[in-house]
Amino acid sequence: MVPAELPPSSPRSPKRMQEDWLEGIEHPGLRRVLETVKERDPAQPEFLAAVKEVAASIQPVFERRPELLPVFAQLCEPERQIIFRVPWIDDAGQMQINRGFRVQFSSAIGPYKGGLRFRQGVNLSIIKFLGFEQVFKNALTTLPMGGGKGGSDFDPKGKSEAELQRFCQSFMTELYRHIGDETDVPAGDIGVGTREIGYLFGQYKRLTGVYGGVLTGKGLEWGGSRLRPEATGYGAVFFAKELLEDEGDTLVGKRCLVSGSGNVAQHCAQKLMDEGALVLGMSDSRGYIFERDGLTREQLAQISAIKESHSGQLEQYRSPTAVFVQGRRVWEVDGPIDAAFPCATQHELDLEDAQQLVQHGCKFVFEGANMPCTPRAVRCFEEHGVVFSPAKAVNAGGVAVSGLEMTQDRLGMQWSEEEVDAKLRAIMHSIYRTCKETAEEYHTTLAAAANIAGFLRVAEAQRAQGAV
Ligand SMILES: NC(=O)C1=CN([C@@H]2O[C@H](COP(=O)(O)OP(=O)(O)OC[C@H]3O[C@@H](n4cnc5c(N)ncnc54)[C@H](O)[C@@H]3O)[C@@H](O)[C@H]2O)C=CC1
Numbered sequence: 375m376v377p378a379e380l381p382p383s384s385p386r387s388p389k390r391m392q393e394d395w396l397e398g399i400e401h402p403g404l405r406r407v408l409e410t411v412k413e414r415d416p417a418q419p420e421f422l423a424a425v426k427e428v429a430a431s432i433q434p435v436f437e438r439r440p441e442l443l444p445v446f447a448q449l450c451e452p453e454r455q456i457i458f459r460v461p462w463i464d465d466a467g468q469m470q471i472n473r474g475f476r477v478q479f480s481s482a483i484g485p486y487k488g489g490l491r492f493r494q495g496v497n498l499s500i501i502k503f504l505g506f507e508q509v510f511k512n513a514l515t516t517l518p519m520g521g522g523k524g525g526s527d528f529d530p531k532g533k534s535e536a537e538l539q540r541f542c543q544s545f546m547t548e549l550y551r552h553i554g555d556e557t558d559v560p561a562g563d564i565g566v567g568t569r570e571i572g573y574l575f576g577q578y579k580r581l582t583g584v585y586g587g588v589l590t591g592k593g594l595e596w597g598g599s600r601l602r603p604e605a606t607g608y609g610a611v612f613f614a615k616e617l618l619e620d621e622g623d624t625l626v627g628k629r630c631l632v633s634g635s636g637n638v639a640q641h642c643a644q645k646l647m648d649e650g651a652l653v654l655g656m657s658d659s660r661g662y663i664f665e666r667d668g669l670t671r672e673q674l675a676q677i678s679a680i681k682e683s684h685s686g687q688l689e690q691y692r693s694p695t696a697v698f699v700q701g702r703r704v705w706e707v708d709g710p711i712d713a714a715f716p717c718a719t720q721h722e723l724d725l726e727d728a729q730q731l732v733q734h735g736c737k738f739v740f741e742g743a744n745m746p747c748t749p750r751a752v753r754c755f756e757e758h759g760v761v762f763s764p765a766k767a768v769n770a771g772g773v774a775v776s777g778l779e780m781t782q783d784r785l786g787m788q789w790s791e792e793e794v795d796a797k798l799r800a801i802m803h804s805i806y807r808t809c810k811e812t813a814e815e816y817h818t819t820l821a822a823a824a825n826i827a828g829f830l831r832v833a834e835a836q837r838a839q840g841a842v
């Protein structure tokens with residue numbers, strides 16, 4: 375197994391841990407906010423990492439706008455956290471129990487909006503980190519969406535279709551009372567695609583009698599938007615294209631690595647090929663494949679077919695020119711690399727991976743997944759002049775098209791592929807420009823700028839609404 379979560383920490387004294395936690399935070403008021411966040415939830419490493427990253431980069435805002443500090447403290451605490459039991463009967467007739475989550479983080483700029491993740495190991499810390507990130511990402515899209523996230527520790531791998539359906543129905547039997555098209559609109563994430571959204575939507579309709587836009591990522595025949603499945607991966611490439619064009623460059627001929635092989639990775643790889651780039655490697659949690667001359671469209675179609683089932687493994691991939699490397703990460707691919715697109719999961723790219731990419735000449739990193747790079751990997755990129763583009767900006771195309779799906783549901787109409795494509799490109803263009811201009815204004819990195827711009831939009835709205 376490739377270690378995908380946080381790097382192991384060595385034993386440290388409580389004082390040392392507190393110093394580490396506050397390292398790089400100069401603002402006294404912000405230090406107090408972070409102390410409180412950690413005291414409240416000391417055992418939530420993913421959530422704490424996300425808060426720290428945002429806090430460190432928005433410090434300059436508080437020098438100009440001290441009145442926004444209490445608003446940041448407010449945004450670090452979710453408005454509501456729901457944890458529930460999900461009982462379901464497996465094919466052997468045995469009862470199974472999973473845990474369900476929905477964290478409604480912020481409704482300052484619109485209904486809570488964010489995906490559902492079904493994956494072994496999902497816990498409150500992971501859902502809170504994703505919900506927290508979603509708040510600022512959704513703000514960057516400029517669409518009226520608050521932030522939330524949910525999911526379950528249910529592992530879809532190896533489950534039959536009937537088991538999947540029973541699980542989704544049981545999950546929605548509790549969730550339905552907490553969501554609604556004007557209050558909280560979930561969508562997919564890891565382990566949740568159109569099929570699962572279908573089972574969840576069907577059960578919601580059965581329980582409430584309402585046919586509406588309570589979920590996004592729906593099928594085209596039942597209220598979905600064109601290009602929603604493609605939007606996250608396509609959006610990541612549109613962002614990359616904007617950035618390269620700004621530097622007088624293009625994606626044509628660029629040698630790229632894409633990690634993962636699910637929804638985001640497949641569509642990112644496909645759009646990279648459309649733009650004339652070469653996709654040399656893709657991966658899953660068991661290893662990676664390397665195609666020296668770049669994947670062909672047929673080979674990518676083979677990967678999509680393998681991954682259609684939750685149990686499909688990349689090692690089933692067959693090609694006379696490919697190498698499958700078991701138990702290793704795709705970042706070690708030997709040979710020149712121009713750009714990396716981590717599109718699998720959190721903290722899948724650590725310092726050693728970053729060093730290998732730097733050694734192989736990588737100049738650009740675009741985060742397709744949520745928080746795939748560890749802080750020390752990001753530092754390594756910055757130290758070596760690799761242009762690092764953060765998840766909040768790069769992968770915002772998915773939730774942006776979810777926002778467009780909400781609008782289409784409200785209007786009772788469906789836009790053409792050309793219309794959605796044009797809107798998605800315009801949103802990614804605007805996100806890139808916002809990050810670039812904010813980076814110039816604050817003399818900072820694109821990653822910090824994404825946090826600042828997202829925070830400012832939510833904070834103004836939250837401040838206007840007071841202590842709610
Ligand atoms: N689906 C969406 O619209 C959006 C997804 N994201 C993020 O993108 C990432 C991927 O999500 P999806 O593609 O939707 O999920 P998915 O379930 O379709 O695919 C996940 C893929 O990652 C692979 N994987 C898991 N752990 C891995 C590891 N340690 N190394 C390499 N591969 C690994 C799995 O085998 C699977 O192929 C997640 O971080 C998710 O939060 C972000 C924005 C929107």
Ligand SMILES: O=C(O)CCC(=O)C(=O)O
Nearest residue numbers: 488489561563772773776
């Ligand atoms: O489409 C959505 O509502 C959520 C997408 C998502 O979960 C994400 O951006 O991480």
